Amino acid sequence: MHVRRFLAAVATGLFAVLMQACAPLAPPPGVVAPAPPGFPDEDYRRAAAAGEAVFHIDAARSLALVEVRRGGSLAFLGHDHVVASHGLQGYVLPAAGRADLYLRLDELAVDEAELRAAAGFDTSPTAEDIAATRSNMLDKVLHAGTHPHLWLRVERVRAVAEGVVLDTIITLNGVTRRLEVPARLDGTADVIRISGRFTLSQRDFGIEPFSVFGGALQVQDALALQFRIEARQLAP
Numbered sequence: 001m002h003v004r005r006f007l008a009a010v011a012t013g014l015f016a017v018l019m020q021a022c023a024p025l026a027p028p029p030g031v032v033a034p035a036p037p038g039f040p041d042e043d044y045r046r047a048a049a050a051g052e053a054v055f056h057i058d059a060a061r062s063l064a065l066v067e068v069r070r071g072g073s074l075a076f077l078g079h080d081h082v083v084a085s086h087g088l089q090g091y092v093l094p095a096a097g098r099a100d101l102y103l104r105l106d107e108l109a110v111d112e113a114e115l116r117a118a119a120g121f122d123t124s125p126t127a128e129d130i131a132a133t134r135s136n137m138l139d140k141v142l143h144a145g146t147h148p149h150l151w152l153r154v155e156r157v158r159a160v161a162e163g164v165v166l167d168t169i170i171t172l173n174g175v176t177r178r179l180e181v182p183a184r185l186d187g188t189a190d191v192i193r194i195s196g197r198f199t200l201s202q203r204d205f206g207i208e209p210f211s212v213f214g215g216a217l218q219v220q221d222a223l224a225l226q227f228r229i230e231a232r233q234l235a236p
Helices: 003-018 041-049 113-119 127-141
Strands: 055-057 063-068 081-085 089-093 098-104 149-160 163-172 175-187 191-201 217-219 222-233
Touching: 041 089, 081 113, 163 191
Parallel strands: none
Antiparallel strands: 055 089, 055 222, 063 081, 063 222, 089 098, 098 149, 149 163, 163 175, 175 191, 191 222
C-alpha cells in the first residue's frame, strides 16, 4: 500500500476512538526504562487529545540488532558479536510521519545463542568472553554511565520504489546525527510494522572502536543495524 494512503487509513480508522482521548494517556504496558531527558511524551499526549492516531511501541514484539564485526591482522583471535535490544520504547504519530523511540543501553543483550546462529557467526565465545564484551561495550565504548540512552527521532517518512525512507535524527554518546534510513512499512488500522537495515559509523558519534594489541585486534568502525518494530494503538 502506498505510504500516504496507509497513513491516511490509519488516521481515519482511529479518529472516532481517539476523539475521546481528552484524559491523560495511560502509559504503554511494560514500560520500565525511564525516557531520556527532553523526550517529547507531551507532544504525543496533545496529539491524541486532538484526535490524532497515536501508537506505542510494543517492546515484546520489537527487536533491534547490531552486528559487530572484528578486524585487524589478529582478527582470527577474536569474535564477531550480535547486540540486541528487546526493550524499545516510544511512540508513532503516523499522520505526521513522526516517531520518537529510545532504548536503555544497559539493557542491551550480547551474543544470545539464537541470534548468533541466525547471523551465521562461526565462532563460539565463552560466557566469560561475552561478559567482558558487554562490560567493554557499555563502559569503554558507549559510555553508558554518562549517556545511558539511544534516542531515535523520525521527522518525515518518504515513499520510494523499494518502500520508504525515514528522515531520522539519532542521538548516541551525546552526539546527534541525521541519517536517511531505508525501511519497509505495513500494517492495519490497529498495528504498524516497520523493518529495515542500515549501517552506522561509530566514529560519527564520537566513539572510538574498541581495539587491543595496538589495533591488531579491533572492532570495525561500521556497524550493521537491523530492526523490526511493531507499534499498536495507544489506549486513552
